[in-house]
Amino acid sequence: MSEVKYLTEFYHLNEFQGLEGYKKNGGYVQLERAFKMKPEEITEEVKKSGLRGRGGAGFATGVKWGFLPKNGEPRYLLCNADEGEPGTFKDRMMMERAPHQLIEGMIISAYAIGAKKSYIYIRGEYDYPIACVVKAIKEAYAAGLLGKNILGSGFDHEMDVYAGAGAYICGEETGMISSLEGLKGQPKLKPPFPAIQGYLKKPTIVNNVETLAAVKYIIRDGAQGFRKYGTEKSAGSKLFSLSGNIVKPGNYEVPLGYSLKDMIFNLGGGMKPGRKLKAVIPGGSSAPVLNAEEVDRATLDYECLASMGTMLGSGAIIVIDDSQCMVDMLGVLTHFYHHESCGQCTPCREGTGWLNKIVHSILEGRGRLQDIDLLLKVADNMKGRTICALSDAAALPVLSFVSKFRDEFEFFVREGRSKVKGTNYAQMHH
Amino acid sequence: MPKCTINGHEVEVKEGATIMEAFYKLNEGIAHYCYHPGLSVAGVCRLCIVDIEGNPRPQIACNTVVTEGMKVTNQAEKIKDGVKWVLDFHLINHPLDCPVCDQAGECGLQDQYMQFGKYSSEMAEPKVKKHKVVDLGPTVVLDSERCILCSRCVRFTDEVSKTNELGLFNRGDRTEVGTFDGKPLDNNYSLNTVDICPVGALTSKDFRFRQRVWYLKDSETLCTGCSTGCNVKVYYNKEGAFRVKPVYNEKVNGHWMCDEGRGIYKFVNREHRLLKGRMKQKGQSTWTDMDAGALAKEAYQVIKSAGEKLAIILTGQYSTHEYQILLKNLPTKNVFHWQNQAEKWNEFDGLLLRGDRNPNTKGVELAMNASGIKTDWNDLISGIKSGAIQTVFVAGPENMAVYEDMKEKIQSLGSVQNIIWTTACKSEDFEKLTNNVWLVPMKSYLEKEGSFINNQGLEQKFKKATTIVSEALTLAEASYLVSGQNIPIIKMEAVDTFIDASRRPDQVTLEHRKKNEFVYKRGSL
Ligand SMILES: Cc1cc2nc3c(=O)[nH]c(=O)nc-3n(C[C@H](O)[C@H](O)[C@H](O)COP(=O)(O)O)c2cc1C
Ligand code: SF4
Ligand code: SF4
Ligand code: FES
Numbered sequence: 001m002s003e004v005k006y007l008t009e010f011y012h013l014n015e016f017q018g019l020e021g022y023k024k025n026g027g028y029v030q031l032e033r034a035f036k037m038k039p040e041e042i043t044e045e046v047k048k049s050g051l052r053g054r055g056g057a058g059f060a061t062g063v064k065w066g067f068l069p070k071n072g073e074p075r076y077l078l079c080n081a082d083e084g085e086p087g088t089f090k091d092r093m094m095m096e097r098a099p100h101q102l103i104e105g106m107i108i109s110a111y112a113i114g115a116k117k118s119y120i121y122i123r124g125e126y127d128y129p130i131a132c133v134v135k136a137i138k139e140a141y142a143a144g145l146l147g148k149n150i151l152g153s154g155f156d157h158e159m160d161v162y163a164g165a166g167a168y169i170c171g172e173e174t175g176m177i178s179s180l181e182g183l184k185g186q187p188k189l190k191p192p193f194p195a196i197q198g199y200l201k202k203p204t205i206v207n208n209v210e211t212l213a214a215v216k217y218i219i220r221d222g223a224q225g226f227r228k229y230g231t232e233k234s235a236g237s238k239l240f241s242l243s244g245n246i247v248k249p250g251n252y253e254v255p256l257g258y259s260l261k262d263m264i265f266n267l268g269g270g271m272k273p274g275r276k277l278k279a280v281i282p283g284g285s286s287a288p289v290l291n292a293e294e295v296d297r298a299t300l301d302y303e304c305l306a307s308m309g310t311m312l313g314s315g316a317i318i319v320i321d322d323s324q325c326m327v328d329m330l331g332v333l334t335h336f337y338h339h340e341s342c343g344q345c346t347p348c349r350e351g352t353g354w355l356n357k358i359v360h361s362i363l364e365g366r367g368r369l370q371d372i373d374l375l376l377k378v379a380d381n382m383k384g385r386t387i388c389a390l391s392d393a394a395a396l397p398v399l400s401f402v403s404k405f406r407d408e409f410e411f412f413v414r415e416g417r418s419k420v421k422g423t424n425y426a427q428m429h430h
Numbered sequence: 431m432p433k434c435t436i437n438g439h440e441v442e443v444k445e446g447a448t449i450m451e452a453f454y455k456l457n458e459g460i461a462h463y464c465y466h467p468g469l470s471v472a473g474v475c476r477l478c479i480v481d482i483e484g485n486p487r488p489q490i491a492c493n494t495v496v497t498e499g500m501k502v503t504n505q506a507e508k509i510k511d512g513v514k515w516v517l518d519f520h521l522i523n524h525p526l527d528c529p530v531c532d533q534a535g536e537c538g539l540q541d542q543y544m545q546f547g548k549y550s551s552e553m554a555e556p557k558v559k560k561h562k563v564v565d566l567g568p569t570v571v572l573d574s575e576r577c578i579l580c581s582r583c584v585r586f587t588d589e590v591s592k593t594n595e596l597g598l599f600n601r602g603d604r605t606e607v608g609t610f611d612g613k614p615l616d617n618n619y620s621l622n623t624v625d626i627c628p629v630g631a632l633t634s635k636d637f638r639f640r641q642r643v644w645y646l647k648d649s650e651t652l653c654t655g656c657s658t659g660c661n662v663k664v665y666y667n668k669e670g671a672f673r674v675k676p677v678y679n680e681k682v683n684g685h686w687m688c689d690e691g692r693g694i695y696k697f698v699n700r701e702h703r704l705l706k707g708r709m710k711q712k713g714q715s716t717w718t719d720m721d722a723g724a725l726a727k728e729a730y731q732v733i734k735s736a737g738e739k740l741a742i743i744l745t746g747q748y749s750t751h752e753y754q755i756l757l758k759n760l761p762t763k764n765v766f767h768w769q770n771q772a773e774k775w776n777e778f779d780g781l782l783l784r785g786d787r788n789p790n791t792k793g794v795e796l797a798m799n800a801s802g803i804k805t806d807w808n809d810l811i812s813g814i815k816s817g818a819i820q821t822v823f824v825a826g827p828e829n830m831a832v833y834e835d836m837k838e839k840i841q842s843l844g845s846v847q848n849i850i851w852t853t854a855c856k857s858e859d860f861e862k863l864t865n866n867v868w869l870v871p872m873k874s875y876l877e878k879e880g881s882f883i884n885n886q887g888l889e890q891k892f893k894k895a896t897t898i899v900s901e902a903l904t905l906a907e908a909s910y911l912v913s914g915q916n917i918p919i920i921k922m923e924a925v926d927t928f929i930d931a932s933r934r935p936d937q938v939t940l941e942h943r944k945k946n947e948f949v950y951k952r953g954s955l
Binding site for chain 1: 471472473474476477479487488512515516519520522523552553554555556558579597598601602603
């Protein structure tokens with residue numbers, strides 16, 4: 001089996017970026033069809049399609065929509081385009097190549113949940129995607145696809161773009177809501193969940209770019225048609241961002257359930273000459289790492305990766321070859337999470353800093369053997385105890401790196417240098 | 431009303447109550463920092479984790495609503511272990527400077543660590559450095575390294591004082607409490623942040639470095655600062671009274687009190703007090719010191735000879751039964767209510783502080799109504815002018831700082847022949863009296879028991895804490911003596927429990943402190 005072109009069917013066409021080209025290739029036809037359906041019917045169809053959130057947590061989209069209170073205005077739809085998870089760059093391509101695809105998916109979703117206002121929260125560094133989406137929204141307004149009484153359906157909808165300011169935590173849905181509200185970007189305590197009390201304390205649905213874009217295809221092909229790709233529990237196709245020590249990094253769309261090995265060795269062109277696969281982070285930097293033996297068995301779907309103790313996450317596959325030092329790599333990750341913790345919850349605030357210091361002590365030749373177990377203990381006590389999942393996201397790589405590549409850590413502590421690179425931190429980086 | 435089981439004990443709670451509230455209701459121990467019953471739930475310290483039967487993950491008690499039949503425990507090993515770890519997370523970057531920290535002895539971190547802690551820290555890395563001695567405003571100093579970022583102080587300024595001065599700046603373990611540029615923490619409730627700060631991060635400029643808390647006794651009483659009557663604790667030892675903190679009373683002050691009221695410990699200390707009875711003859715400028723009881727008896731002669739020409743002036747600063755006994759012992763219809771800044775009496779800051787800065791105005795009114803007395807201050811002035819009033823007995827204010835009209839009132843008594851003035855404190859204003867004057871030393875509210883009737887008409891009792899001036903009388907005792915009765919209730923204590931200010935070590939440290947304190951402004955590093 002190979003790559004599929006489902007969401008990305010027209011991505012090779014430059015004209016698909018503009019309204020005219022988009023319409024020429026079937027654009028906004030599904031919106032008209034959706035308006036002929038009742039909002040509940042759309043939610044029902046999304047439920048049946050088995051679409052799961054593409055932002056990281058993989059929560060069933062239709063079920064999430066179902067949590068909204070039956071009545072009551074206003075309510076909001078927020079599109080999560082913060083794309084902060086290290087290794088992920090698929091939303092960026094979707095917004096650059098097909099902004100109208102997202103907008104159409106969003107209007108349909110907004111109609112389904114009864115939201116008259118939506119925001120697309122885009123990562124601030126994404127200048128070009130922001131420009132593309134803003135331009136497309138303007139085109140949509142001009143063509144009567146946004147605003148009052150869209151296409152004579154009686155449905156009103158306003159859409160806006162909000163540029164983030166570079167915080168990873170603003171990709172967490174309630175952190176994003178705080179940021180949109182003009183507050184410090186920190187997650188909110190749950191319950192209440194956003195579907196009950198979200199943006200401005202009103203019912204709110206947050207979905208990822210890819211999730212919302214996919215809704216259009218559920219309308220087009222029906223729930224069953226959407227299930228043409230994927231597995232029972234992981235329906236549809238998905239974009240994966242392939243990066244790392246690989247010949248052909250890039251975004252690839254494959255059916256869920258696709259073999260990870262094929263992804264790396266067929267689509268990705270395999271390892272660089274003379275290099276061997278050592279490990280793969282399958283779902284963005286927060287997902288526990290797989291070793292080479294596990295990679296052989298893994299398929300890209302929610303259930304298989306979960307059974308291997310890791311996750312599909314945002315679909316960012318980071319390939320690591322035998323030239324990489326796992327201690328050094330973990331140092332990069334702990335640095336990232338330490339930098340990005342919002343600092344509300346004690347275990348996360350203090351734990352991310354502590355982990356980072358321990359790993360760097362090892363990297364700088366000050367490590368003690370007991371530090372290796374200490375890393376495991378600290379990380380273990382950061383899991384499942386905080387307001388948002390950043391704490392878990394910081395702990396999981398530590399747990400998996402240390403337990404699967406313990407020899408590299410022990411070597412570094414004993415010898416004061418990397419088992420792989422033969423050098424210490426200062427020599428590696430300066 | 432759902433029922434749940436907490437550590438094996440069944441308890442019924444209000445609909446919508448949290449597990450934390452159930453623990454409170456049962457008085458069952460649970461570690462927590464960020465939860466405060468007077469503030470919104472932040473759920474950030476993550477200490478209050480509990481195990482709920484059927485739930486695989488530990489949950490926080492402060493944000494989990496009790497449902498019928500819920501079985502909760504914080505005694506399970508995995509929870510205890512979890513709490514230890516969260517405490518360790520709190521402490522890894524804490525400076526552990528208890529020996530020089532004002533909070534030591536009443537510190538949440540110390541207390542909870544003794545109870546739930548892991549004892550041996552495994553932290554071998556350098557600690558995060560943060561700002562110390564940050565001048566947040568006129569009343570409070572911050573030590574960011576001690577701060578555990580529970581956000582109570584920030585929520586207080588957002589939700590209670592609604593002044594929004596404080597915020598959490600920066601992220602992760604670089605987060606620090608601070609004020610927005612150019613806006614100090616400056617409101618009349620600011621010192622509540624010091625009370626609710628579970629650690630020694632926020633300290634009161636008034637109290638810091640003056641006493642170790644374990645050398646202080648405390649006694650519950652009422653704030654005499656205004657007619658709200660907040661319930662408070664006064665902390666004192668033999669060197670004096672040192673601070674006042676609020677005590678929870680749902681009906682009166684909730685969890686809080688105002689900063690102004692916290693000053694009411696100051697005037698009770700000996701350096702401000704009238705320690706002996708004093709008298710002076712008309713036209714003379716020197717005072718004769720006298721035993722308080724003897725002085726009061728002498729005043730009896732004056733009062734007796736005044737007969738119908740006696741007037742009584744009451745301030746709202748004594749206890750309810752003191753007024754009643756006074757009016758019984760000196761039966762006259764010439765009773766006048768000294769209303770200091772009466773035009774402000776209806777003012778209210780919306781939270782606690784009222785314009786009437788007397789604790790017992792209602793008590794005065796009650797006593798006067800009971801004796802059927804209706805008078806006007808102008809009647810007093812004209813009575814003095816016409817000579818119909820020759821002698822006045824003034825139940826003078828205790829907290830003179832709030833009697834801005836002191837000088838004016840003294841002037842208006844100008845030509846009266848005799849003044850018997852009961853007062854707890856000294857005042858230069860008494861020098862201006864040109865009449866025959868008898869100054870009777872009074873006990874302060876800390877040295878007697880009684881009751882005040884507050885603005886809402888609620889009568890609240892207060893009890894005696896200590897003796898500061900042994901000679902001083904209560905107004906009731908004075909009234910017996912000046913009406914010629916000998917009363918057995920006077921029981922003087924042989925020794926004053928407070929020592930003189932000049933011998934207080936804090937006089938030295940205060941000076942020392944001023945010279946040595948190095949205060950950072952935010953952003954100066
Ligand atoms: C620390 C953190 C960062 C996250 N960043 C992103 C992000 O950049 N983009 C995203 O779509 N979801 C992100 N998520 C997941 C969101 O919280 C949320 O689950 C998602 O937006 C829901 O949309 P979905 O159901 O369509 O996936 C993040 C979660 C966490 C805990
Ligand atoms: S887990 Fe970390 S990032 Fe998430 S809310 Fe708590 S402190 Fe902030
Ligand atoms: S200063 Fe005190 S009250 Fe404020 S956040 Fe820090 S520890 Fe909490
Ligand atoms: S008291 Fe519950 S999290 Fe702090």
